[in-house]
Amino acid sequence: MGPLTQAMATAASGMSTQAIRMRVAAENIVNASSTAAVPGGDPYRRKLITFDRAVDRATGAQLVRFDGLRPDQRAFRTQFDPAHPAADERGYVKFPNVDPLIEQADMRAAGRSYEASITVLQQARALYGKTLDILRS
Known part of the structure; x- marks a missing residue:
């Protein structure tokens, strides 16, 4: 397979992984203020x-692929609120270790990478089409 096919395969793999990256960032943002279901829980x-x-193996293209998810081990934020249903025995509530600004920045970077992969894919397809036109002449 040629370099154009490799470029398309690489771009497609990049689009796939960046889409997953955006979904994970969105999930983190949605849960940024979720507290535990039980008092003192995480x-x-x-x-x-x-x-x-x-x-x-089919094209020889270098691909990026989703390898997995792992939990962020940074500490949870805490806030004193003894009336909150998730408060521990000392009156503190644990909040997720999610910073919505970081997640938004990550989502924006993933979106830009996705768009860059679309551009590569479009250019490779255009070159492929022009090559076929030349061969037909």
């Missing part, structure tokens, strides 16, 4: 996505 823990490199 709230939602931020999720981090991991990537890995792979080679497409």
Whole structure:
């Protein structure tokens, strides 16, 4: 397979992983203020996505792939609110270790990477089409 096919495969893998990255960031944002279901329990823990490199056997293209999710081990935020249903025996409530600004920045970066992959894919398809036109002449 040629370099254009490899470029398309690489771009497609990038789009796939960036879409997952955006979904994870959105999930983190949605749960940014979720507290525990029981007093003193742990709230939602931020999720981090991991990537890995792979080679497409059919095209020889270098790919990026989703490797998995792992929990962010940073400490939870706490706030004194003895009246809150999730408060512990000392009156503190644990809140998720999610910073919505960081998640929004991550989502924006993933969106830009996704758009860049679309551009690569479109250019590779255009070059492929022009190559076919030349071969037909």
